[in-house]
Amino acid sequence: MSGRVQLIQELKSLRKGRGLLAGRIEERVGPTLRSACAVADGDGLTVIRHKVTARLVELAEQLPDDLRLAALAAFAICADADQPLYKDRLRWTATRVDREPRTVRRRVDEAITMLADLAAASEKRAERTARWHTTELNVALVLSGPRPEVFEHHRVTAGQDDLCELDLSISVPPDEATLFHGGTLTTTHHGGVRLALPKPLSHGESHEFAMLFHPRRLSGRLAYVPSRMCERFDLRIRFGEAPEEISKLDGVFQEDLAGRRHRGELCRLNPADEVHLRFGTLTPGLAYGARWDR
Template identity: 55%
Template sequence: MKPAELVQELKTLRKGRGLAGRVEDRVGPLLRSACSVADGDGMVAIREKVSDRLSALAADLPEDLRVAALAAFAICAEARQPLYQERVRWAAQRLDRDPRTVRRRVDEAIDLLAELAASSSPPPAASAGEHWHTSSLSIALVLDELLVLERRRIVADQEGVRSLDLAVSLPDGRPSVTVLYGGTLVDRGMETSSRWGYGLELPRPLSRGEPWETAILFRPPSLRPYMVTVPRHPCDSFDLRVRFGQGSRPPEVWALEGAFQRDVSDPGYRGRPHAVDSSGELHLRFRGLMPGLAYGARWDEQS
């Protein structure tokens, strides 16, 4: 694979709406190969594969180049403006740089992405337990009781899916967990100081295209002032409900859509203001979630 030719394909892709637009005719042959795009893939599959691959490669870039790249291709939800120049202006505000500097950062990022893609193999095929995606995720958080109910509907993308690999991040480690239905819990232990890995072994293997539903009740020892999901796999929809209670409504709440993970806990990052209703409840809906980006809500730490 020739990096110089891949650079030209990436520069073509960033035009117009980027990956938020129609991509069938603007993803070149080298980029298709680097992202494991198959001949029969439709627009949705192409967008997901290219977005996932570019996001994974961009994770190895310095922060300013990563922000510039994800904005340029409209991978970040907050930077899905219809014109490339508008996305550059968004990144300029985000990085506190002028647009001319950001355009240079985008070019530098594209050069590095092309080199990384050319020097690395396409992502390996996942195991049978990983060939699935989430069609719908629903989380209900009751802050007074510190209860989190997670309901998930997944769809098998190949024959023989037998398990779901999942994880949850909490400030004080592993929560108390009850599987209400959908499989047998597998404790994978602490993956980091705050992320607990777990899985669900399914009672039988799933066929390609077969849906499956699960429900898990978490009782965390404590929570930070936010609730987000950062999907590992594509997620079609996410429904979030937070019950603060009438006597403990926070003074401010922000919706986070396609945020970078480090921004979730950054006091300087706010998101989109959102109201809490008269019952002290918050309800948010998200569509087309991108793996590796954060979606959910954050509230004032004084709550």
Template identity: 55%
Template sequence: MERAELVRELKSLRKGRGLQASRLPDRVGPALSSACAVAESDGMVVVRAKVTARLSELSSHLPEDLRLAVLAAFAITAEARQPLYQDRVRWAAARVDRDPRTVRRRVDEAIELLAELALGAPAGASPGSWHTAWVTLAAIVGESCVFEQHRVVADQDGLRTFPLATGGADGMVLYGGTLSEGTVELPRPLSRGESWEFAVLSKLEPATHLVHVPRHRCELFDLRLRFGRGGCPAEVLALDGAFERDVSDAGYRGRTQPVDAAGEVHLQFRHLTPGLAYGARWVDQP
């Protein structure tokens, strides 16, 4: 699914009565149908229910102001089911005490995030089956491996496999399971509410960034970088909820992060949004 096409379809859908339109199936294009698991045989009631549920679920991962903008823009919130998009924008503007122009910008921003989230967590992927209490990544920049440690929590019975944050296919489990193609298999299935810890040393290809893109809810990400034999970089940027496409884009500016006297950087991120990137990018000395 192309993100640009999904963004275009979402921007078209917000017009008029939004999800309350009388000919809704005609306004749900192929990208949005794929994101919401809409079938060709689905009638209007089913289409409306699927798209509403999917956009509501995805918007729950957004900051509160963007979530309100989404629920109003698509006429999901009952109080904002005015017949015109501009009326719904004014309703949201009054709720957040901002002018309508600001709310329209927030709707545009929220739609971009919704598309990114939809690509990161396809419909039917059981996004609530488990979550991460915390994950730690630690690496010496320029070396060939990274240490990662997870505490995962099952939100349903029977879960046994979990992906690595780095996606590394080669590595060694220090404790907590066995590794196969970037996935750790636990020694036994977890029951709902049960937590488990595992740790892995995996290979790290030479790069100028190290990030974690969660596909499920993640409460805490702890990142530690040490710049060793190559010396400290010219600049380190913290990436806090960036689009994946922006991670290696030199034109994207994150937050400048100082390197301490030991050549180390320590970053923490809380309540991560699934589908967005968190971590650091560095620029080597010329």
């Protein structure tokens, strides 16, 4: 059983009864949840409750408003949702969002799945950031020509000494990418792409590289899904033909991209038919960028 599936099961078990207000909380917090919340073997009841509560609140802050309320009430984290039974907390939430309890129950299940995904992404970020992370990414997309062009300028920082290569998350085939400067592209046995650096980096040392992509199609959106920590992301898009609507993707779950369930902040073009978007402190595994409709 994967850690994600195990964490979902442990969270569903934790929401029962009094949730985080249960008397013997150490028996309600499973091993996967303990690891996700940095619970140590010697921690007492108060410390365990505090650590799990703080971690769930931190993760829930990244959920949509309705799912955040459903999740916090389910675990009895909300001050007004301290009813001793889970079904009573569902009713309390239902009155706040004007929905049936069974609808709220489904939202709690959806929120728990997203919490597990966020926790997994955070753990991967911590592992990967140990080697290197992106300090700044600047992307320029040009749609006014015969074929889309995407220019990327990366600035990364090493998290260890003797860093010689970077594992890159490239969503287009390597033959559609051109490296302008900053190293040499290589392909791994598993089909991944790596950047061999001109010289090893020391801990804390920065490096820059730039690439040009010619994707065959973009399907009405450009989404950057960081696989590790990214401090800043700057996106500029130049349209050849003004779209009917442009919306900002700011920390969107990947499953929401295809179904158009997400409608972000609407963006306006400047007189040159361009849009400029900025993002800070990106969450690995979530999508950032823009979506447009013709």
